[in-house]
Structures are given as C-alpha cells and as structure tokens.
Amino acid sequence: MRPLRYSINVTLDGCVDHRAGIPDEELHQHYAASLAQADAMLFGRVIYQMMEEAWRPVARTGEAPAWGAPWMVPFAMSIDAVKKYVVSSTLRSVDWNAELLRGDLGEAVRRLKAMPGKGLYVGGLQLPLALANLGLIDEYEFIVHPVIAGHGPSLLAGLRERAVLTLVDRKEFRSGAVVLRYRGRVPSGTVGP
Numbered sequence: 001m002r003p004l005r006y007s008i009n010v011t012l013d014g015c016v017d018h019r020a021g022i023p024d025e026e027l028h029q030h031y032a033a034s035l036a037q038a039d040a041m042l043f044g045r046v047i048y049q050m051m052e053e054a055w056r057p058v059a060r061t062g063e064a065p066a067w068g069a070p071w072m073v074p075f076a077m078s079i080d081a082v083k084k085y086v087v088s089s090t091l092r093s094v095d096w097n098a099e100l101l102r103g104d105l106g107e108a109v110r111r112l113k114a115m116p117g118k119g120l121y122v123g124g125l126q127l128p129l130a131l132a133n134l135g136l137i138d139e140y141e142f143i144v145h146p147v148i149a150g151h152g153p154s155l156l157a158g159l160r161e162r163a164v165l166t167l168v169d170r171k172e173f174r175s176g177a178v179v180l181r182y183r184g185r186v187p188s189g190t191v192g193p
Helices: 024-035 043-060 070-081 107-114 124-131
Strands: 004-011 040-044 083-087 098-101 120-122 138-146 166-172 178-183
Touching: 004 024, 004 043, 040 043, 040 107, 040 124, 040 138, 043 070, 070 178, 083 107, 098 107, 098 178, 107 124, 120 124
Parallel strands: 004 120, 004 138, 040 083, 040 120, 083 098
Antiparallel strands: 138 178, 166 178
16 A cells, blocks of 8 residues: 655644745755655645646646746746646546546545555645545645744644554755654544535
C-alpha cells in the first residue's frame, strides 16, 4: 500500500495562506524533489486550478514566470509531469495529466492507496482536512516558516479528533524554515459522517 503524504507551508502562528510564506529557491528544490518521487498528487478543485494557472504555462515554455525566478522552472516541470487526481463535484473535465475522482472520497482514495507505488501527495486545506478526518493521511510534512502572519486560515482547522504524531525527519533551510515530517493518523473510527 502506498502512503498518502500531506505537505504544506505554515507560519509560526499556524497560518497556511500560501501568500504568507516566503518561497525561495531551496524550498522549490525540496518540493521538486518530493514531486519527482511521487506517483501522483491529489487536489481539490481550488488548488488544482490555482496550480495549473501558475505552473502549467511555465512548464510549457521552460522559462521563468514573469512573477518569478528561473529557479522555479524545475518545480514547474515536476508538477507538470506528475499524475494528478482532482476531487471536484463541479468540474466536468480536467486535463494537465489529471483525472477526476468521483463518488465516495474515502473509497476512491483507499483504491488509490492500494495500488503499488512510492506514494501520493496532497496539499491545500479542505481536501487534506477531509482526508485526515477519514484517517487516510499517513505522513504530515509541515514546512514551518519563521514568519508570524497574524491572519489567514489555520492548519487543519476543523479536525474532529486529536492526532498524536511521531517525528520521523527534520531538515533546516538557510532561510530559517524547518521541514518537520511526522507519521501518524487521526483515528478514523471516531469520526462522524
């Protein structure tokens, strides 16, 4: 069974607004390497559309985005190449190496996890919360930035059951950001409908 890993940038005060972090070259290299090792990514509609709009054009041209730097291109190539599964009840179709996941979320993700491979990745807010509440996330990777945002959505707000995680790896970046990787799951037997 391949593991489902949740990775997200978070500030010291728990904010997970992508605009509050400070993405730099080292962070993009980390994510590009992680994606190169993934069999697929799971996206909700909002994150899928946001990532497609930002990174697909960069991968097509192989040139830095007008809003970014040349060191962002390898990340764009990695995310472009990886298989994507999109959870959405409103999208009729997807492309960009993507497939819609329909029906019961838990059953669909359990089927994906049962396939052979190295692992699946998920990012964002709402979809990971739903997956955590179903007890389906095996690893959590929090990239903690030395920033206090003072606003924004917070990490796993709405989690129904306490999760006790085990630290399995940590890595420090020159920026002061720290990657903390944990194993563990929210107990799925106590989650309501």
